Amino acid sequence: MSVAEKLIPNVLLEHWREIKEPSVIHDVDKCLVANTAFMELFGITRHEAVSDMFMAQFISPWPSYHLRLGVRQALGRSIDGKEFDIEVICLPFYSSDDGILYQSIIRDITRLKLWEDKMLQSERLTAMGKLAGEIAHEINNPLGGILLYANLVKEDLTKDHEASVNLEKIIKLATKCRIIAKGLLNFGRSSSRSYAPVDLNHIITDMFALIEDHKLFSGVKTKFILESELPHLMGDRGQLEQVIINLLINAAEAVNGKGSIHVTTRSQGLRSNVELIVDDSGPGISEDLQLKIFEPFFTTKHHRGGTGLGLSITxxxxxxxxxxxxxxxxxxxxxxxxxxxPLDGAYSSGS
Ligand SMILES: Nc1ncnc2c1ncn2[C@@H]1O[C@H](COP(=O)(O)OP(=O)(O)OP(=O)(O)O)[C@@H](O)[C@H]1O
Ligand SMILES: [Mg+2]
Incomplete structure (x- = not known):
């Protein structure tokens, strides 16, 4: 007879065993009996082993002699040392001559946490986008002035004037800044909203025709798997062109002149969505970086003048x-x- 069976009436234990969620009965800090779901979650293989274990082995923090009743979040630790987020509901279970026994029901909330992180990330991106748009707006006007006056001075100078080389550099750099500011403005808010039915396949072929002669693509094998009769979607052609260009150029930069890029389109659901997939055979993106690449100004391409705006704009x-x-x-x-x-998302997204 196990310790739990000695202490707890059988009928109560039988009822407790009906709980499907991972559940364990314990005293202040020692386990007595756990159900199969609990054992599976924490990787325990023998039922008898449970009664030798301490709650602190599985749930952290578990301050001894200071049990916290109610609901709380903690870190779960399985037998093989794997850690995961859990929610613990700890309630009094039974009172015997040896003291009070408790039960804790555990919920694995790893997926929930992941989802929360994603929500936070998306909120941060929206806030940063708004800020970036506002800053870009402030920068855009003085930059226009700089370019205007620099061009006026240039007109007054003879071509062989020694200052014209430097002036040319000023104009070039200021123009680059303007392109960046314009990109940011686009990212922060939609500047031109001209939604009309567009064919994504056409945009892809048109855009590729524009850039295929670029040296970035010279040694790259490209394959287009475009669904024929792909449904049209309501979209802003100019903006969608930018999306395709950004993804194609990123892919070409990733394969660095040799490798493959595949572009796929297909309809989804009952033709209510279209899906675009761009694959490349480059080095890939580590999970850490996957969370950052959509942030404005995040780039690993400082050496080739990357702005880190391509994906945030996209x-x-x-x-x-x-x-x-x-x-x-x-x-x-x-x-x-x-x-x-979605085929009509431009309207339902509220933009
Ligand atoms: N296909 C890809 N393969 C590997 N890494 C990628 C890929 N696409 C994007 N990245 C990573 O994401 C980062 C951000 O991309 P993003 O397009 O926003 O900026 P960028 O390409 O660095 O600069 P810009 O677009 O201004 O040239 C890149 O610096 C790169 O590290
Ligand atoms: Mg890019």
Missing amino acids: HGIVQRHGGKITVESSPLGGARFRISL
């Missing part, structure tokens, strides 16, 4: 179309960017 555009963009590992070995766009 994210903003997809959101304005009521869609979703995700990144994962590609079957080609590199990164896979997956965009899902």
Whole structure:
């Protein structure tokens, strides 16, 4: 007879055993009996082993002699040392001559936490986007002035004037800043909202025709798997062009002149969404980086003048179309960017 069976009336134990969720009966800090779901969650293989164990082995923090009744979040630790987020509900269970016994029901909340992190990330992106848009707006006007006056001075100078080389540099750099500011403005808010039915396949082929001669693509094998009769979606063609260009250029930069890029389109659901997938055979993106790449100014391409705006702008555009963009590992070995766009999301997203 186990310790639990000695202390607790059988009928109570039988009832407790009907609990499907991971559950354990314990005194202030020692386990007495656990159900199968609890054992599976924490990787315990023998029922008898449970009565030799302490709650602190599985639930951290578990301050001894200071049991916290009610609901709380903690860290679960399985027998093999794996840690995961849990919610613990600890309640009094039974009172005997040896003292009070308690039961704790455990919920694995790893997925919930992950989802919360994603929500936070998305809120942060929205806030940063708004801020970035406002800053860009402030910068855009003085930059226009700088360019205007620099061009006026240039007109007054003869071509061989020694200052004109430097002036040319000023104009070039200020123009680059303006392009960045314009990109940010687009990211922060939709500047031109001209939604019309667009064919994503056409945009892809048109955009690729524009950039395929670029040296970035010269040694790259590209494959287009475009669903024929892909449904049209209500979208802003100019913005969607930007999305395609950003993803294609990122993929080409990732494969660095040699490798493969596959672009796939297909309809989803009952033709209520279209999906765009861009795969590459580059080095891929580590899980740590996957959380950061959509943030404005995040770049690993300082050496080649990357602004880190491509994906944040892309994210903003997809959101304005009521869609979703995700990144994962590609079957080609590199990164896979997956965009899902509802056919009429531009209206229902409230933008
Ligand atoms: N296909 C990809 N493979 C591997 N890493 C990628 C890929 N696409 C994006 N990244 C990573 O995400 C980062 C952010 O991309 P993003 O397009 O926003 O900026 P960027 O490409 O660095 O700069 P810019 O777009 O201004 O040239 C990149 O610096 C790179 O580290
Ligand atoms: Mg880029």
